């Protein structure tokens with residue numbers, strides 16, 4: 380957040396605190412503000428879930444219901460104090476989100492969305508038909524909240540409480556997103572493949588986002604129950620879930636501000652339309668739903684990122700934006716521990732009779748080679764020869780049909796990408812896989828995921844700062860190495876494709892790999908950039924790193940590599956020193972002739 384945005388947020392907060400104190404402020408609007416706050420909590424969860432993790436839920440009203448019914452039942456039936464039911468309500472909604480997520484989050488895309496609808500509908504009918512929930516009559520007589528003599532039955536006091544919870548939730552959300560587990564969740568948008576290759580458990584990251592959104596909704600439900608003093612199933616049905624989604628999408632699901640904006644717009648609009656439309660149409664009914672439907676279509680059509688980015692653009696035009704410093708902050712952070720590298724010349728990897736079939740196509744056919752510590756080996760061959768597939772077999776991205784890969788004497792064939800990353804193999808992708816919209820620096824920091832350990836609770840409470848400093852000192856260092864420190868604060872997709880490849884190399888280096896696999900790293904680089912890259916790879920070799928690289932630029936390959944493995948139609952055509960390969964008639968015939 381830039382300095383001007385921070386000032387704007389503080390001004391907004393001051394307005395939210397002071398406005399209700401104005402003598403002319405209508406009491407009804409205080410209640411409306413409370414409702415905006417309650418919806419904002421749910422929409423905030425959707426920012427994390429939909430905007431950041433890319434998961435769609437049509438079931439958030441159900442989690443609000445979990446929080447509301449928990450406190451309703453515990454306070455009315457067992458006489459518990461609301462302050463005791465608060466942690467229970469959060470726990471119940473969190474645990475149920477975890478349970479539902481564990482079952483449901485293996486589904487992707489539309490299936491996940493449909494499953495959340497099913498859960499929500501089931502809950503709605505359960506609550507409406509079970510005596511335990513007092514059926515459609517619901518539970519009344521929920522006590523008001525009091526604290527040190529402050530009575531939160533008073534609407535202004537209750538509003539302060541909502542505002543306090545909301546500000547707290549915003550702070551926790553920001554802390555969480557700006558952390559190791561937060562980067563893991565954000566990495567989901569760059570594709571599970573890249574994230575898993577850097578050790579992120581993408582399933583766990585999805586569950587984390589789901590549980591977090593569930594807890595925020597549960598908090599909203601707890602507050603709601605004590606505002607209304609009664610609960611029944613209707614505000615926890617699928618209609619309300621759709622409204623929450625509408626809020627997030629209308630405001631802008633990629634920003635915390637968007638959630639607040641959307642919650643405000645939809646809540647106020649609903650209130651106005653509910654009185655205006657029946658009067659205009661001279662008939663009773665929930666006509667606002669039609670307007671909301673139309674609104675959603677218009678926003679998705681004309682501003683798919685919601686209204687928030689427009690507001691921000693307007694703001695930035697009015698307020699000059701201070702440039703972010705492109706130099707790393709001086710860091711006293713001690714470097715992260717390094718792994719023990721194998722002795723120079725020792726065997727690092729041995730692939731034997733490696734084979735991959737895609738249906739009838741044999742993409743990799745009985746390929747075998749060995750890599751020794753401190754070597755740069757080139758894997759070359761015409762397009763479609765099976766080079767990238769070989770990379771995918773070595774890194775566990777694809778399962779091999781047959782064969783063996785020994786890495787530091789351990790069999791890794793059949794292991795997951797995540798496991799192989801922990802052993803010290805890092806890679807780049809021929810088709811660049813960075814998280815768009817996330818800063819270059821954060822993308823690089825993702826590479827250090829396995830070298831740190833902070834979890835979501837530590838992150839939310841800012842107990843991970845020392846570790847974060849070490850991660851970012853490393854990320855800056857690797858960005859310097861690839862010559863892109865001046866781009867650290869840009870979004871990854873603002874860079875040229877060649878630069879994005881360099882960012883991938885910096886990310887891979889953050890893993891502290893034993894073996895580095897580079898898939899066409901020089902493609903799209905300018906001449907000088909290529910020379911700088913060759914120099915960097917040579918330096919890494921001198922430091923003892925082992926590198927396997929796929930590249931079509933023959934000058935680059937011949938000058939840099941110690942050995943070459945040539946593939947053609949999935950099979951191994953030749954192996955040897957660059958000089959010998961250059962003179963090999965079979966290689967010239969199949970590849971070099973055309974490349975030259």
Ligand code: ADP
Nearest residue numbers: 737740742760761762763764765766767768769
């Ligand atoms: P290279 O990297 O050497 O250009 P690839 O390894 O990408 O070649 O591809 C080798 C062959 O395998 C190609 O014919 C390609 O179309 C095929 N192939 C690669 N990935 C898949 C996949 N996931 N499914 C089916 N065929 C694939």
Ligand code: MG
Nearest residue numbers: 766767768809
């Ligand atoms: Mg390829």
